[in-house]
Amino acid sequence: MDGIFDIIVIGSGPAGVSAALTARQRGKSALIITTAPEDSPLYRAERVDNYPGLPGATGAELVEAFVKHAEASGVGIMRGRALAVADLGGVYGVSVGSDFVQGGAVVLACGLARAKPFPGEAEYLGRGVSYCATCDGMLYRGRRVAVVGLSADAPEEAEYLRSIGCEVEYFDASRAKRYAVLGAERVTGLEADGETYPADAVFIFRGAVAPDSLLPGLALAGGSIVVDSAMATNMPGVFAAGDCTGAPYQVAKAAGEGNIAGLSACKYLENKTKEEK
Ligand SMILES: Cc1cc2nc3c(=O)[nH]c(=O)nc-3n(C[C@H](O)[C@H](O)[C@H](O)COP(=O)(O)OP(=O)(O)OC[C@H]3O[C@@H](n4cnc5c(N)ncnc54)[C@H](O)[C@@H]3O)c2cc1C
Known part of the structure; x- marks a missing residue:
C-alpha cells in the first residue's frame, strides 16, 4: 500500500x-x-x-x-x-x-x-503508558506489564507482548471496571478495582x-x-x-x-x- x-x-x-x-x-x-x-x-x-x-x-x-x-x-x-x-x-x-x-x-x-482516560493515564503517557505493543513492547522485554484490553484486538496485542518476553498481567471488563495508572517518575503499577498490581508499563487498548x-x-x-x-x-x-x-x-x-x-x-x-x- x-x-x-x-x-x-x-x-x-x-x-x-x-x-x-x-x-x-x-x-x-x-x-x-x-x-x-x-x-x-x-x-x-x-x-x-x-x-x-x-x-x-x-x-x-x-x-x-x-x-x-x-x-x-x-x-x-x-x-x-x-x-x-x-x-x-x-x-x-x-x-x-x-x-x-x-x-x-x-x-x-x-x-x-x-471512555474517559484513566487517572494517571495522560500523566504517564510516554513514561510507561503505551497504546502500541509493536512500538513499545521491546522496551519491556523480561519485565512486568499490565494490559487493559478494551478492544477486539487487545488479546492479540497481549499475546504479542508475551511472545517477545514480557510478563503480561491481562485485565478486561470482566476482571475489573475501574482503573488508575500508578507511578512516581515512571509507571510503577496499575490499580484495578482498588487492588494494586506492580508493573513497569501499562498498555491500554481501546476501540476509540x-x-x-x-x-x-x-x-x-x-x-x-x-x-x-x-x-x-x-x-x-x-x-x-x-x-x-x-x-x-x-x-x-x-x-x-x-x-x-x-x-x-x-x-x-x-x-x-x-x-x-
Ligand atoms: C447498540 C446500538 C444500537 C444502535 N442503533 C442504531 C439505530 O437503530 N439507528 C441509528 O441510526 N443509529 C443507531 N446507533 C448509533 C450508530 O451506531 C452511530 O450513530 C453510528 O455508527 C455513528 O457512525 P460513525 O461513522 O460516526 O462512527 P462509528 O460507527 O462509531 O465508527 C467509528 C469507527 O472508528 C473506529 N476508530 C475510532 N478511533 C479510531 C482510531 N484512533 N484508529 C482507527 N479506528 C478508530 C472505531 O473503532 C469505529 O469502528 C446505535 C448504536 C448502538 C451502540
Missing part, C-alpha cells in the same frame, strides 16, 4: 465510509484507517430500522457492507489504531502502530470516544481514541469536535463527521456528514493545487 494519499479517513463507520466513497467519486485516492469491525458500536445493534433502503439490517451486516462497498470502490483499508495525527506543513502524517502514512487532508470519523489526544489543538466543545457547515474543524485540511461531531448519534446523520466532509476535503485539495500553480 502506497504511503501517501489525497485523503486519509480515520474510522470505517458510516461517516468514514461515506467520506471515502465521496473522495473516490471525485477522483481522489483515499485510505481508511480503522480498528476491528467488532469495535464499532454499530456492530452491536440488533436491528437498524431507520436507515433508508435496508430495513431490519443488523448493525454487523451494515458495518460489513460499508467496508465491502469502500473496498470495491478502490478505497484502501488499513487495519490498526491511529495513534497520532501530525501537521507536517501542508500534509498530515498519521501514526498507525509502528506504521506511518501521509495525506493531503484528513477526515476524522472516529465515532464517540465513550479521544479526538484531541489524536490531534492536539483540535477544538472541542463538550467532548465533540467543533465543525462548521462544511464539516471543517479549526485546523486547515482537517474535517470531521459522524458521532465525533456530536448528537444526534444516528447512522443517517453520520453518512450525511461524511458525504459533506469528503466533498469539503476534495475542494480543499483542489483549491490548494490552484493556489500552488
Whole structure:
C-alpha cells in the first residue's frame, strides 16, 4: 500500500465510509484507517430500522457492507489504531502502530470516544503508558506489564507482548471496571478495582481514541469536535463527521456528514493545487 494519499479517513463507520466513497467519486485516492469491525458500536445493534433502503439490517451486516462497498470502490483499508495525527506543513502524517502514512487532508470519523482516560493515564503517557505493543513492547522485554484490553484486538496485542518476553498481567471488563495508572517518575503499577498490581508499563487498548489526544489543538466543545457547515474543524485540511461531531448519534446523520466532509476535503485539495500553480 502506497504511503501517501489525497485523503486519509480515520474510522470505517458510516461517516468514514461515506467520506471515502465521496473522495473516490471525485477522483481522489483515499485510505481508511480503522480498528476491528467488532469495535464499532454499530456492530452491536440488533436491528437498524431507520436507515433508508435496508430495513431490519443488523448493525454487523451494515458495518460489513460499508467496508465491502469502500473496498470495491478502490478505497484502501488499513487495519490498526491511529495513534497520532501530525501537521507536517501542508500534509498530515498519521501514526498507525509502528506504521506511518501521509495525506493531503484528513477526515476524522472516529465515532464517540465513550471512555474517559484513566487517572494517571495522560500523566504517564510516554513514561510507561503505551497504546502500541509493536512500538513499545521491546522496551519491556523480561519485565512486568499490565494490559487493559478494551478492544477486539487487545488479546492479540497481549499475546504479542508475551511472545517477545514480557510478563503480561491481562485485565478486561470482566476482571475489573475501574482503573488508575500508578507511578512516581515512571509507571510503577496499575490499580484495578482498588487492588494494586506492580508493573513497569501499562498498555491500554481501546476501540476509540479521544479526538484531541489524536490531534492536539483540535477544538472541542463538550467532548465533540467543533465543525462548521462544511464539516471543517479549526485546523486547515482537517474535517470531521459522524458521532465525533456530536448528537444526534444516528447512522443517517453520520453518512450525511461524511458525504459533506469528503466533498469539503476534495475542494480543499483542489483549491490548494490552484493556489500552488
Ligand atoms: C447498540 C446500538 C444500537 C444502535 N442503533 C442504531 C439505530 O437503530 N439507528 C441509528 O441510526 N443509529 C443507531 N446507533 C448509533 C450508530 O451506531 C452511530 O450513530 C453510528 O455508527 C455513528 O457512525 P460513525 O461513522 O460516526 O462512527 P462509528 O460507527 O462509531 O465508527 C467509528 C469507527 O472508528 C473506529 N476508530 C475510532 N478511533 C479510531 C482510531 N484512533 N484508529 C482507527 N479506528 C478508530 C472505531 O473503532 C469505529 O469502528 C446505535 C448504536 C448502538 C451502540
